[in-house]
Amino acid sequence: MINYLNPALKPFIILLAVTLLFSGCKKDELTVTELGNMAEAKLKEIQTLSADIPCSLQNEVAVQEISTGCSVTYYPVKAADQVQFNKLKKEYFDLLGKQADAMVKQGVMIDPCFESIWVSEQPIRLECKADKVELITSGNISIEEAKILATQSYEEIMAAVNAQTCTSGSEWVSTALIKDKIMKVEFIPYLRTQDYSALKKKVSLYNGLKARIIEAQGPIDFVRNELKVESIDCINGKPVIKLNK
Template identity: 50%
Template sequence: MHHTIKALTSSLCLILILSACKKDERSVSEWGQLAQAKLRQIEILSSDLPCQQQANVTIQDLSNGCSSKLYPILNSDLKTFENLKAEYFDLVGKQTDAMIKEGVIIDPCVDMLWNQEQPIRLECNNNKIQLITSYNISVDEAGPLAEDAYKQLMRHVDSEVCADNSGWDYTALVRDSPLRIQYIPFSRKGDVKELQKIASLYNGLKLRIINNSGEQPIYDSQPKRVKSVECVNGKPSILFAD
């Protein structure tokens, strides 16, 4: 009898182990569907929030470093949001692992153009809370805000000084059509997160204006390539390749 129970217990453990392994052997498409279903739960959690609750709402970020999405979340739902967020990124990670197993080459995320969604304000629309961001703000409002953000960036560039070439990097700003890129230097030792927010705000607003102009963007046929950022006469300067 003892041996029978032991054998049954061992069989049950083996079944559970195999079942768990099978769950982790889903296809790329299956992992993607599960991740999208989890994302939908987050969207539902942040939707149809009554205007009366606006004082109890905070803006939460769903970011993986390469992209970001902002959601208005009730303070009472923050724990649920964090759990869903962790589960979502776990599923995305498993989808990525499945892609790698299938031989898909995953390109690294290159932060050349900062353009993560930035919050503008919460407002009431049809008795529901609406989050206005750099991605959905009206074009009329986007223009002046983009100008202010650009001025902040230029003040930052003008204030930068250097003693040597170490610790310097660069990022890109979208300019007018024809769609040109302006490169600005920055120090990795400074407040990079704050600079990233301002540059993301500016780029997001600028792209929104260009994309809603009704005209097909004209891209620069001979864009400059950055060679390095070097200290020249006490100022960080971007050098371009020939």
């Protein structure tokens, strides 16, 4: 049998055949578990990047935030590592997004974040301990200092609340401040149509500190909160919360 194929064309024909063969093979999609493991591994890279920073570099360190749903975590990051941190953060969120998409394809319902009480851990300052930079937060600050800072934070919150003015009550909502027992709270109003991120951080700091103080005092006494917000009215130019049982 005579082969009329031009020898110069053989490599190209073989390459075309291989391409067509593999283009017809669909790669298996990653599972929810696999994507979750990859995201966890990426998070560990972020944690490693922010760990064991010598005190000699403390002035070059800034606190960076990673927020996922209702969870917020803060990391000390050297200026020289900022680009790498941003890269890892993006890759981490990309993996979380793909995992969420895979869960939806499986019929899993993903509920949006709902916080009945703002209490996420908040950064306070950077310190040098054992020759390493340590991030002091509302979750690891000493109880003695927590008590002082909680009182200061409460005064700042109430000063901001008392300075609020209104023309109607339709755009106002409420959030809770922990009192002397877990779930025993008081409510404050805030305007949902304005940026309230600074207020949320301050309230989260206060509530986190109060929760730790209550826990340190002994067995936690949970008290069911009987009061509920019925309405928020604008009275004499001030938002006023009406409660009911």
